[in-house]
Amino acid sequence: MNNRAFAHIAAFHPELTALRRDLHAHPELGFEEVYTARRVQQALQLCGVDEIHPGIGKTGVVAVVRGQRNSSGRMIGLRADMDALPMTEHNDFAWKSARPGLMHGCGHDGHTAMLVGAARYLAETRNFNGTAVLIFQPGEEGYAGAQAMIDDGLFERFPVQSVYGMHNWPAMRPGTIGLNSGPMMAAADRIKIEITGKGGHGAHPYQTVDPVLVAGHIITAVQSIVSRNVKPVDSAVISLCAMQAGDLGAMSVVAGSATLVGTVRTFKVEVQALIERRLHELCSSVAQAFGASAVVTYQRMYPATVNTAPEARFAGDVAESLVGAANVVRDLEPSMGAEDFSFMLRVKPGAYLRLGQGTENGLGSCHLHNNRYDFNDEVLPLGAALHASLAEQAMPLSA
DSSP states (O other): OOOHHHHHHHTTHHHHHHHHHHHHHSOOOTTOOHHHHHHHHHHHHHHTOSEEEEEETTTEEEEEEEOSBOTTOOEEEEEEEOOOBSSOOOOOSTTSOSSTTOBOOSSHHHHHHHHHHHHHHHHHHOOSBSEEEEEEEOOTTTSOHHHHHHHTTHHHHSOOSEEEEEEEETTSOTTOEEOOSSEEEOEEEEEEEEEEOBOEETTOGGGSBOHHHHHHHHHHHHHHHHHHHSOTTSOEEEEEEEEEESOTTOTTEEOSEEEEEEEEEESSHHHHHHHHHHHHHHHHHHHHHTTOEEEEEEEEEEOOEEOOHHHHHHHHHHHHHHHOGGGEETTOOOBSSOOTHHHHHHHSOEEEEEEEOOOTTSTTOSOTTOTTOOOOGGGHHHHHHHHHHHHHHHSOTTO
């Protein structure tokens, strides 16, 4: 990696590591990132960025860096997420979470530090023709913070032509970057199935309409939707993940109702609509066959994260300029996980990349949302250089 941006950023790698570990020790949930946003603003002031705009999308922060020239009129967005997870950390290093029940278990502390590193490099060198907009987003973990920033006028105030984001990926080794020119992550929907029967005594089930029995048949029947309604070439997942009915202390009481909750993951809008329709039809029919009723609540939460092809090709080229073609995976397999960067990609062209961080000795190789996960600080300069190079190469001085 002889890239100019990488070499420049590597010189302040220790400071980025210190910032990342401080953020890791002070995790905050979505829209509660008060400490994190303040630390980001302090760091950006030291970086010498031109503008800092706090409070966008509640706790979001946006920084602006102008290039040596702005005759191109180009404006590029770079995004990092800031929030943590409601989970207890089981690590024992010095920078482990100081807040019980909260943890940076997905590496957003590292993403934030990388974008701060890019801000410092861009402000110190300004080797581009245009404006870089650095977006520090709150509430990615289920709070739709990207949409909150958009609703708060993000792209009206900062009308970027394209936007880029990235996420660490423990399944890939450091020095590698992955992406594709289409779906990167699935849409994530929440489903709730409320079954109403008739309760009674467990010794006289013939006098009841058992909602637990109905739930069992619905659980089995729902699995046929993907296997018998969705084309084999289209990917989809339906998982019913929890059930509540009755009281564990009442072994002989047939409950009057039962509730199932779960998730649906899809890449295509038409497949998403098909599954929603079939869930309503199937659950209602199965329940009716047993004399019960079932109501499905289908909540569309995060859309699919879909890269636009020109921006994905460009981002792949930028990645190659940093790590070489052999270390860039341009046909990365999509994940059925979800990401609210998808909201930004619905309104702006752009690309979402994965930054390898897993290592053979185990450091940083715990998968995301694991209570022993930690971001691999060795990849901070590369991630920051990738952000910065996306801006530089999208807005070259020669333009």
